Amino acid sequence: MRIILAITGGIAAYKSAVLARLLVKQGHDVRVIMTQNACEFISPLTLQALTGKEVHTTLLDEQAEKGMGHIELAKWAEVILIAPATANCIATLNAGLAPELLYAVILASRAKLWVAPAMNELMWQNPVVQHNLSQLRKMYAHRWHTIGPDSGEQACGDVGLGRMSEPETIAQFVLDQLDDKPADALFLQSKHVVITAGPTEELIDPVRFISNKSSGKMGYALAEAASKMGAKVTLISGPVNIEAPKNIQLVKVQSAKQMLQQVMNIINECDIFISCAAVADYACSQVSEHKLKKQNDQPILTLELIKNPDILATVGKLPSKPFCVGFAAETQNVEQYARTKLVQKNIDWIVANDVSKEGIGFNSDDNQVTLISHDKTMKLKKMTKQKLAYTILETVCAVN
Structure with a gap:
């Protein structure tokens, strides 16, 4: 499967490195888009090393064909997986804005859109965030799916719903969407x-x-x-x-x-x-050498x-x-x-x-x-x- 792994600017971005590795191991073709804020949490070089592919961070790419890299990526992707998806990311998607490469790719794409939210528990409970998600589900219909969030201790010290789902859980969701397992993905070769x-x-x-x-x-x-x-x-x-x-x-x-x-x-x-x-x-x-015979005078x-x-x-x-x-x-x-x-x-x-x-x-x-x-x-x-x-x-x- 051709997957764009989109990383936005939250502390959970460190989990995206593990997720990228899992997706590659599953046999998918993975390309990474990072927002500018995401680059503050995790280095693009890390994701490049894990996927073996150039990491995309710039909307106006002089190296892309005709300078329109977002259109090329949008046509290439079968799935756009946003992990983590911050409250700001969700709001930007609902508003239909394209201030960065990620959002321009989504607007120009017909790919499935899978989103793993990650934010403080109070932000997750905020009616504005829930309204934005509700609108996005309606707009994208069958193309949209939300993975998580999970409950637990958060980076800020609060405990509640809002943690990004674990990379293994997200990778399992991706795998479950496949009709057949990739038989040519030889994860255990030489083992x-x-x-x-x-x-x-x-x-x-x-x-x-x-x-x-x-x-x-x-x-x-x-x-x-x-x-x-x-x-x-x-x-x-x-x-x-x-x-x-x-x-x-x-x-x-x-x-x-x-x-x-x-x-x-x-x-x-x-x-x-x-x-x-x-x-x-x-x-x-002790194992009897011969079949044990039933004794009428021995009920037990x-x-x-x-x-x-x-x-x-x-x-x-x-x-x-x-x-x-x-x-x-x-x-x-x-x-x-x-x-x-x-x-x-x-x-x-x-x-x-x-x-x-x-x-x-x-x-x-x-x-x-x-x-x-x-x-x-x-x-x-x-x-x-x-x-x-x-x-x-x-x-x-x-x-x-």
Whole structure:
């Protein structure tokens, strides 16, 4: 997608550098326009280095064809993404003025206009600002979309709604607008990604076992997405009824101990480890050699269970561990439990989801998760597991 990233003069402009990098990593052709005030907060040279393209700051460009650079940019763009969009920017857009290059480009363009507001909470609540936004939504109709703002602590010290959405959230919105993921964007080229998937089965006897409801769909979607993004993929899978993606190495296991052994056999060759499997927490202390027979005089059968090894925590303790992503399937206090696991297992990101909700999680084609790192939280909307797989991997790419 051809995207103009427009940066206006707010303190949140520093986030635009991260956003530019994420958009480029997604495979978009990104060009940057900065207002004069934006240049006071972040250097155009920084954005030029991140995008590999000249940064545009001047309305009357002597180097442009016929001296009309704003017309060239306006015709080139498919999307104009303003991040941050200050109160002044929103007012100028509503007034139809063109005091700088950005506004002239917008007036001359038919591109989609996506805006990430950023301002003090009281400014955001001001009726004038809300009126301007309301008018812009009407004027631009289907071409207009507002991303955020988020609530939280602001540069001025106030707390409330008005913070620019995080770059990862904005980049995810852009990605969600694509009908198909850019299969030729090889974000993971030269990387070795090891993924665990599906449930484990812990034997009671030769015909019975302890397991869970995991279908393996999420892990297999991750394996397919990672392969399409250029990675060498090793998928270590418990028992599932899914055909393995092409161009990956599939290792089949049954129990948690077998899965751990296969992980440890290859972990030193791994760049990114994604523990998506629903590994059974416990196994039988003794497995019967023969099928256990029902005893009419024994209404209760007692099984002694022992704790299984924690695969993700084992990898997290390695002195030279790979980048680690875990999953937390919970039914209550989802984020709290996920954050505890993130710290205890010494991993980089954790994907938390509420498996008590219908239509997402186990055995479903869709999921709704929260991505959590030690300093970021990204709440994602409900989407297919295939789409979510790309989102998770692109988040990983942004920090690798």
